[in-house]
Amino acid sequence: MSIHALTLLGILFSSFLTGLVIFFLKEESHRLRTWLNMLGAGLKLVLVAALLWGVHEGKDYSWSFEFLPGLQLALGADANSVLFVTLSTVLWFWTTLYAVGYLEDSPHRSRFFGFFSLCVTATTGIALSANLITFLIFYELLTVSTYPLVVHRGTPDALRGGRIYLTYTLIGGTVLLLAVAWFSRLAGPVAFKERGVIEALMATHRGELQLLFFLFVLGIGVKAAIVPLHGWLPKAMVAPAPVSSLLHAVAVVKAGAFGIVRIVYDLYGVENAAKLGLLPPLAVAASVTIIYGSVRAVFQDELKKRLAYSTVSQVSYIVLGTAILGPLATIGGLVHLVHQGIMKITLFFGAGNYAETLGIHRVSEMNGVGRRMPLTTAAFTVAALGMIGVPPLAGYVSKWYLKKGAITAGDEWVALVLAGSSLLNAAYFLPILYRAWFLAPPKTWPREHPFGKWETHWMLLAAPLVTAALVVWAGVFAESSFSPLAWVKLIAAREYGP
Amino acid sequence: MSDLASLQLQLAVGAPLAMALLLAVRAWRHVVLRGVPLAAVPALLLALAGPVGANAALPWLAEHPVLELDAIGRVFLGFTSVLWLVSGWYARGYLANDAHPARFYLFFLLAMTGNFGLVLAADVPTFYAGFGLMGLASAGLVFHRGDAEATRAGRIYLALAMLGEVLILTGLVFLVVAGGTTQIAELHHGVVSRPALLLLLAGFGIKAGGLTLHFWLPLAHPAAPVPASAVLSGAMIKAGLLGWIRFLPLGEATLPGCGFTLLSAGLGAAFLGTLVGVAQTNPKTVLAYSSISQMGIIMTGLGIGALRPEAWPVMQTAVLIYATHHALAKGALFLGVGPAHAAHTRRQRILAGVGLLLPALALAGAPFTSGALAKTGLKANIGFLPEGWAMALAILLPLAAAGTTLKMARFLWLTWPRSGQTTVATARGLWLPWLFLVAATLAGVWLLPGALEVLPQKLSPEKVWDALWPLLFGGALAALGAWLRRWFSGDLSRCLPAGDMGVLIERLLARLHLHRPVKDTVHHNHGHGLSPAHEASPWSPRLERAGExxxxxxxxxxxxxxxxxxxxxxxxxxxxxxxxxxx
Missing domain, CATH: 1.20.5 (Single alpha-helices involved in coiled-coils or other helix-helix interfaces)
Structure with missing residues (x-):
């Protein structure tokens, strides 16, 4: 087995094995569990760094195994998978650190971290899948391993949220299964390839391909929270903050968005999809989601719910970028996969800190919180401004490329959708920032938890500060050769090519 | 380009930014707060001595130069940096007893960074970054006082500023796609993009206070602390003007729609500003309306340039002179409010009176002042217009000047230092920066390139009369108004409230039950005492129901x-x- 294949497997097993071991650890062995967690996350980070370098140099990474006659379990790494795997690995590292701090003294930590690791294994599996079957397997594995995390607290609310999550994602999964089976019957066992694999079928099976695309989007759209398939996401926010971060930024929603990217670019090929007339409906669905999610977010007083609706809206930027033909829009959409992740995770870290330190769960309780927790609020502010699209932060770069791509492609209306969305983003984020920084703090907080020297536990503080720094870096240094944007430009070049 | 020039450019923008970031370190805070005025010094030096054409390329940021000093930018940087420097200096005295000085200076420095950045920007992203930073940070200045008036003004300002920024960004992207480059200097060799024109006209119009988009301005400018009002009304308002100069294809294409929009919105703003402005009782609101009028007059200059490309090179000089003149004079008037209120002794009162009178006369366009020069420059180019418009402008512009005189009379009436003032305000540290700015108002404009050529060759009594009659007419109107007030004692600002159209919109929204007006900030500051459901939502029941x-x-x-x-x-x-x- 080559060193390249070992890297791929190592990336998967670094979290899978730690997850398995953690399940069997005693609840009290806090130190050992933390070490194992951080070791796994660190090892994965190193391996992903190696992968990143290798793929940039044009090395071929692949591994496959026939697990049933005719069915290949195949892993591989192209520029697209590296984008997603790097994002989820980097954010997983910081989320793990955050989760260790967040769940200190709470029960069932071994169960939690076990599933936490499995969840990330599934996510990296989705990123590294080289064919549809493998993608499907990891996709379902993700659904199953996330459920225990959503219901972790075990309260009636959590169980209800979990049930709704499961209903949505299982139905979505079934539709996806159907689509995969049908597609495989049509095209045979196909591997993902830049510019698609359906060239031969275009002339003969037009209608079937269109229907299949609809099924793919319906199946994957549940996780990507496309309206009206988004209902589970705001309900799942009952989960603890690290899980929300995982759902919104690292794993689940991202897996959905990545799935749509894969289907459009590497299964159908974006130019083929355009020829089949599939892109305009997708663009409309994404636009409706963007506006609807933002409008709903404006009315939420619960902080995490507001953030959840914001995710509904923001993730569809990725879908929108995918649904517009042309390299500029592709760049805008794909780079938002990373940008949305780092911004939203910062916001959820912030929300978690407010809840854990001061017992704040509602926007209306956030008066003067900036004076009590300046560092957390500064990170939160950076991320919120980024979401609005204030330069030179990450969100601005995404919006710039998306607008440019839409106008270049002749879809001027999309620029207006994005402009409207920016206004709505401002309408639900700026009041929070105003409250936090300008209004006087109350005499007592809802439920204050003293943490000694810093404004909160150092692990809870480190994670949002790092991710907020990433938001600034991704925006300011976007045009340098070491940025998410630079990598995404590489993908777009390979996707459209000469 | 030499490294030194590049360094100067980076320092001009970087100095205020670095100071803003240093504010985060609690231990250094008091040192930084003392040095705030110094943040504008590199920019001022650059404007005075920097070589035109200097640019700064930051390879880690972008391939092409991001900052550049050109002739237009130099003029803007000149008056902008003077205003920021003096206001920062003035703020040290003004905010001596403020509860949150660090917060004020943070937003002050960030807005300064944005303002310098947009003036020196060589490419579209840098310009927009500066513009956005300035717009958002100055919201912090408007909110600063924290009372009900400031909160209302801040909200309206923020809503309009965000709308403006979104329009501008979209317009700029249209422009970049049409022009195929992000370098500002090369943008217009492409085709004129119609959506871009429309979006930029409206977007920058919000910042410049163009008619129908102006109503945030008389609320926001007075709500901010005095030094912030001075930069808002003097320097930042000009960002809208600079945006138009940079991004409308002036002098390259005939733009009839654009030109007539600018002319009519400008003239409308000039007269509406007078009508509502004279009814105000807050001197700072009168000044804000005066800014709307003055920007309106400048807009007519742009309008002429848009209609007649061949007139633009001359017109541009006139517009730059006018912008500089207005920025300095308006800044001096705003800063004068503090000392005038605090003048106790007879000598102080005389000094304050003279210090207010000089910039007021300049703004009204009295002969031999910067205002007369600016107005001469503008009027000299009316001839380029078609007959009807030329006639109309020849009559309307002097009338607008008469309106300015009227507003200045109103302002002086409201601020004039009187003996036995009951205010206990102290003016320690305010006099020096203010008088410095008054001096700059008198001298500044004459230093501009091309200023002396605008001067009439020979001084004839006729020309002096041309400048004098609007002043006398305005003065007569003011006297008439004061005389009429003997019989009529109602509060005019009730019929014509500050924020004119904005108030109508607010009432309309309230009538439709879509908006819940800001009540008292007590309710906001100590919200925990109220039921969460009541405190929770800023939305009206009707919108709430739609959400449900x-x-x-x-x-x-x-x-x-x-x-x-x-x-x-x-x-x-x-x-x-x-x-x-x-x-």
């Missing part, structure tokens, strides 16, 4: 019948697939 409807709709979607129907659909599809596989 969507919630029920989503709940429906989640209920079993819908899920069940989806399952049935799936089973059906499976059957179809099986049947096809079997056939």
């Amino acid at each position: 409807f969507l919630t029920t709709l989503e709940a429906r979607l989640r209920s079993w019948p819908v899920t069940g129907a989806l399952w049935l659909l799936l089973v059906g599809l499976f059957l179809v697939l099986l049947a096809r596989a079997g056939s």
Whole structure:
């Protein structure tokens, strides 16, 4: 087995094995569990760094195994998978650190971290899948391993949220299964390839391909929270903050968005999809989601719910970028996969800190919180401004490329959708920032938890500060050769090519 | 380009930014706060001595130069940096007893960074970054006082500023796509993009206070602390003007729609500003309306340039002179409010009176002042217009000047230092920066390139009369108004409230039950005493109900019948697939 294949497997097993071991650890062995967690996350980070370098140099990474006659379990790494795997690995590292701090003294930590690791294994599996079957397997594995995390607290609310999550994602999964089976019957066992694999079928099976695309989007759209398939996401926010971060930024929603990217670019090929007339409906669905999610977010007083609706809206930027033909829009959409992740995770870290330190769960309780927790609020502010699209932060770069791509492609209306969305983003984020920084703090907080020297536990503080720094870096240094944007430009070049 | 020039450019923008960041370190805070005025010094030095054409390329940021000093930018940087420097200096005295000085200076420095950045920007992203930073940071200045008036003004300002920024960004992207480059200097060799024109006209119009988009301005400028009002009304308002100069293809294409819009919005703003402005009782609001009028007059200059490309090179000089003159004079008037209120001794009162009178006369365009020069420059180019417009402008512009005199008279009436003032305000540290700015107002404009050529060759009594009669007419109107007030003692600002159209919009929204007006900030500051449901939502019941409807709709979607129907659909599809596989 080559060193390249070992890297791929190592990336998967670094979290899978730690997850398995953690399940069997005693609840009290806090130190050992933390070490194992951080070791796994660190090892994965190193391996992903190696992968990143290798793929940039044009090395071929692949591994496959026939697990049933005719069915290949195949892993591989192209520029697209590296984008997603790097994002989820980097954010997983910081989320793990955050989760260790967040769940200190709470029960069932071994169960939690076990599933936490499995969840990330599934996510990296989705990123590294080289064919549809493998993608499907990891996709379902993700659904199953996330459920225990959503219901972790075990309260009636959590169980209800979990049930709704499961209903949505299982139905979505079934539709996806159907689509995969049908597609495989049509095209045979196909591997993902830049510019698609359906060239031969275009002339003969037009209608079937269109229907299949609809099924793919319906199946994957549940996780990507496309309206009206988004209902589970705001309900799942009952989960603890690290899980929300995982759902919104690292794993689940991202897996959905990545799935749509894969289907459009590497299964159908974006130019083929355009020829089949599939892109305009997708663009409309994404636009409706963007506006609807933002409008709903404006009315939420619960902080995490507001953030959840914001995710509904923001993730569809990725879908929108995918649904517009042309390299500029592709760049805008794909780079938002990373940008949305780092911004939203910062916001959820912030929300978690407010809840854990001061017992704040509602926007209306956030008066003067900036004076009590300046560092957390500064990170939160950076991320919120980024979401609005204030330069030179990450969100601005995404919006710039998306607008440019839409106008270049002749879809001027999309620029207006994005402009409207920016206004709505401002309408639900700026009041929070105003409250936090300008209004006087109350005499007592809802439920204050003293943490000694810093404004909160150092692990809870480190994670949002790092991710907020990433938001600034991704925006300011976007045009340098070491940025998410630079990598995404590489993908777009390979996707459209000469 | 030499490294030194590049360094100067980076320092001009970087100095205020670095100071803003240093504010975060608690231990250094008091040192930084003392040095705030120094943040504008590199920019001022650059404007005075920097070589035109200097640019700064930052390879880690972008391939092309991001900052550049050109002739237009130099003029803007000149008056902008003077205003920021003096206001920062003045703020040290003004905010001596403020509860949150660090917060004020943070936003002050960030807005300064943005303002310098947009003036020196060589490419579109840098310009927009500066513009956005300035717009958002100055919201912090408007909110600063924290009372009900400031909160209302801040909200309206923020809403309009965000709208403006979104319009501008979209317009700029249209422009970049049409022009195929992000370098500002090369943008207009492409085609004129119609959507870009429309979006930029409206977007920058919000910042410049163009008619129908102006109503945030008389609320926001007076609500901010005095030094912030001075930079808002003097320097930042000019960002809208600079945006138009940079991004409208002036002098390259005839733009009839654009030109007539600018002319009519400008003239409308000039007269509306006078009408509502004279009714105000707050001197700072009078000044804000005067800014709307003055920007309106400048807009007519742009309008002429848009209609007659061949007139633009001359017109541009006139517009730059006018902008500089207005920025300095308006800044001096705003800063004068503090010392005038605090003048106790007779000598102080005389000094304050003279210090207010000089910039007021300049703004009214009295002969031999910067205002007369600016107005001469503008009027000299009316001839380029078609007959009807030329006639109209020849009459309307002097009338607008008469209106300015009227507003200045109103302002002086409201601020004039009187003996036995009961205010206990102290003016320590305010006099020196203010008088410095008054001196700059008198001298500044004459240093501009091309200023002396605008001067008439020979001074004839006729020309002096041309400048004098609007002043006398305005003065007569003011006297008439004061005389009429003997019989009429009602509060005019009730009929013509500050924020004119904005107030109408607010009332309309309230009538439609879409908006819940800001009540008292006590309610906001100590919200924990109220029931959460009441405190929770800034939205009116009607909007609230619309939100609830969507919630029920989503709940429906989640209920079993819908899920069940989806399952049935799936089973059906499976059957179809099986049947096809079997056939």
